[in-house]
Amino acid sequence: MWVYIARRLLWLPVLLFMVSAVTFALFRVVPGDPVTTMLGSRYNEATAERLREALNLDRPLAVQYASYMWGVIRPKMHTVRFGEEGGAEFRAPFLGLDFGESFRFRGRAVGPLLRSKMWVSLQVNTAAMVVALGIGLPLGFWVAHRQGSWLDPATVAAGVILASIPIMVTGPAILWAGCLRLDLIPCSGWGGLFDARILSVMLAMGIPGVAGFVRLMRASTLDVMGQDFIRTAHSKGLSGVAIDYRHVLRNALIPIITILAFSLSGMLTTSFVAERIFGIPGVGSFAIDSLFNRDYPVMMGLTIIVTTAFVLSILAADIAYAYVDPRIRYDANQGGAA
């Protein structure tokens, strides 16, 4: 197991190198460049030349790539502070993680810029996910045990009917009702996780999630309940509660974990529509605007961060698999399941 994890972690830098190199190259392939976009109608060769020089875009591609990556990996002392001023301080050398300076937001380092945008998206997605998982999983599990009762189809149908309404309708409708009519929540804007304004997004994004997880959890629970080993457990006389939690729940969660791992990395584009409707300064719209402005450093930074997050979440899913289902073993020699 540990060897497997180690192998996967060793694969990460290779993947990062490949993805970042391809990203870097692709940017030079597509038409349009940051300087043309920056200058617009003021474009003239001399100014463009000067700007390219100032932005180091005149150097050979390999040098540009190498210097960018060197900034990212060059070790540097990081200071981590716990608590307010005067709290415990730790200093440790770690990768430099210097993602350069944005072309579009001149004078701003990409790292903090991305961090603040991603933090916002993370909060929104977490809030929505809490709603979705918190209601969806228990409800799905419960409903799976209500086979035959009217509750089962009713819950599923209600969930589906709600979840099928596009967010372009639920969003404005929630705002219209909650803000203009009832005056319960502010109409728009962003104030962080513990601000009333997150409620509308949480609802609009969470409700479809609830229905999705109810159905997934229900299907997956039913699947497990119909399997031989559960029947065996029943016939062995194990108590229902024990079977429920030790076997059914565990196994039913397996497919959910995969979905979760993927929805983490899909954060970038999925919240894009919601961000526009609710006016949330998240990473979705930011990434797309950066792309349209050919903000190379931001896109590179984003690629590296998203790739890392993706690989780690996949790995986490694999480990979780093995944890919830002891039959799955990752063989160090084979790299697959035995």
Added chain:
Amino acid sequence: MAFLNRAPAVGLETRRRGHLARAWSRLTRKKIAMACVITLVVLYGSGIFAQFAAPYGYTEPHYDRIRQPPSLAHPFGTDRQGGRDMLSRVMWGVQNTVIITVIAVVTGGLVLGVTLGLVSGYFGGRVDAVISRVGEFSAAFPEVLLMIVIAATVKPRLLVWVRWLEDNTFMDNLVRVGVQDYVAISVALVAFSWFGMARIVRGQVLVLKATQYVEAARALGSSTPRVLFNHLLPNSISIVVVVVSSSMGALVFAEIVLGFLGLGIQPPRPSLGQMLLQAGNIETLQNEWWMLVFPSVVVWLIILSWTLLGDALVDVLNPRTR
């Protein structure tokens, strides 16, 4: 949970009742399923035959009837861009959705994803490693960037080819219909959708592979394809169907995001996703509600029907719940 507590004691009876109950609920769901099928047939039919079914052309202007609320002549109202009939535009938009759903399901998601997932999970080892690594690369890669690349490089070339086809064969109007857009969209969708499905199927196969009946099948000398497609696939089907049917909703979003990155269908051809995106704000809801409500209802019906139908299909397809 109370249900299961009683289960061991009265196992046989419960199972019989469960069976009956399941059969009953399957029956009711099948009614729903039939309703879904009918809804989908009607909607998809109106989309596919929009050319004949739509009361007006999707660009046909009525300058004297700009921005009118629903009326007998225009049940869905008219839009601002020259008073075009919204009903007709919605029908043409459905056609767009039909094409995209078919593309998405047939290409990346289903065929490629399921096959590779089965193979990857079943063989494990090197095969699994290669498929997983390639998948991770394609999934980790920022898709927005790749879409821009496709839009900028593949699409113009496609346009040239399609033009050539138009000029040199009997096929006309290919460009107007948007063939090049659909090809570009399918390339983009395949590139990203297969791996998600493959992972899910692989996970399921990993579990199933360890069960006795697969071992038994192998011991009995079943060929590998037979084990894969006769034993593993049917047992993984429920999760596949759930994922596919619930991803129908995501497709509407996928289309919006694609359109935003320059990969969507080009105007003036209508698309439900773009209609929703443009109308999805309070102002429209307050002032031109029909611009938002009617396309939304249609999208809602499509997603709803697919989802409910998917649920019904799980019951019918899954051997263990049959």
Added chain:
Amino acid sequence: MRRLVPVLVVLMALAAAACSGNRDGDVEETPTPAATVESSTSMEPTSEPDDSAAESEAPAVSVGKQGGVFRRTWSDPPTLDPALVTDTTSAGLAVEIFSGLVAFNTDLELVPDIAERWDVSPDGLRYTFYLRPEAKFHDGKPITANDFKWSLDRAANPDTGSPVADTYLNDIIGVDAVLEGRATSISGVKVIDDHTLQIEIDLPKAYFLAKLTYPTAYVLDRENVESGGRSWTDSPNGSGPFKLKEYRVGERIVLERNENYYRTPANVDSILMNLAGGQAMAMYENDEIDIVGVGLLNLPRVLDPDGDLNKDLVVAPPDFTVSYIGFNSTMHPFKDSKFRQALNHAINKELIAEDVLSGLVVPAYGPLPPGFPGHNESLEGLRYDPELARRLLAESDYPTLSDEDKRIVITVPGTGGTIGLDLEVILQMWESELGVSVEIQQVEWATYLEDLQDAKFQAFAGLGWEADYPDPQDFLDILFHSESSTNHGLYSNSAVDAVLEEARTEPDVARRMELYREAEQMIVSDAAWVPLWYAGERYVLIKDHVNDYRVTPMIVPKLKQIYIE
């Protein structure tokens, strides 16, 4: 210089249709993507600068109106470094936090700012500025001529990487040497003493002072810039009426009153800018912001005299923009002017302006906007005349062209399939009146710009043009002279070229305008473009308790005079 405006965005903003991450018409200056640029040189100094200029200082608002918070929406500024500012979003903040020698007031008159007065040498080449001795930075440090000298040198330095130093400072002698890296100090900028600065320019230019109102020429605190590293703008020590109190990316910017301000300090305590945005109109109605631009959809509701919102309505004057459809006159079928004329005559612009765009635009028949020098009321435009259009089409070589040559693709910038409300209607009109079918290709902005510069498009739309200085040369010469690099349609007409060239050197103003009118008429009759719209009046809602907020067609410092009751 001039600017290219993606009109698509502007129109969509009017439609309040939630478009491409931009604000939905909430800011009356309509921030546009980073590629577009705002310039402050579009106004000639309206008051002759003389020694008595100090008196033209805007009358101080009566005291006792201090306090309060002004709330509005804004976007994340690409930069707060005045030397790098190219866009309205950044400029709107930079002009409040920083300041320069001269400024425009809200009536768009050139007024003294840090320079309390100035002399101009008789040949119009040497400007001597006398700085206010009481002028201070936010931290109380006095502002001297050396600070200006250093700031201008820095702005022109290639290491600073300013995209606009060339545009706004190039009249000053020695700026090109610094830009090219041959010098580090601008030879035309001299410090006479602590409070006297002398600037020499290459030719007498009436608009030179106007260029100095742009943030590129603002004064910076050297110590602040050099000690702050590349993130010095996080805590800028400016000289404007407001200080940057808080900036949370994507959330809010808070400006607070600068008590050390050398002129009448601001009335309001602070300005709260909501950067997150979203449904601006709803925020206004919910009393979360004090000002909002009115989008197309809300216009009827706002204009209704019985509505609650009508009392807040402010009508702002239009700015000098024209939007158009460009043709590449070297490509079929646009080679034939008859075909181009037919397309022009087939569009019912009045109908589109009134019914589709709710009267927010004015139909345009020539490039020069109303009120702009050289605008010709009696211009013979190509008006809506379907009969004539069909006849011209029949006479043109279009019917004889091969299918391949008949094919028309019109390229628009942007994404998301939203191509502007007007364009779809125009294409329908061409189709129904002439049977000419046109395909639309939408490409994203960066690609669009590059292909536009390479003149790769057969036809293009979604663009507007706005002059940076009020001279028809900036429209006609720049856009239609066959050798101009911004003649994206490669329009070439030797007769037009000749008139334009004659106008360049014509000293007599009246005669010069006459020449431009002549050129404009030729361009219009030859149908080089389809001119579409001039900007119409803009509608803005401002809360009752906010007073003295002036809606201006360009970015000027204006927040200090507002007061809250």
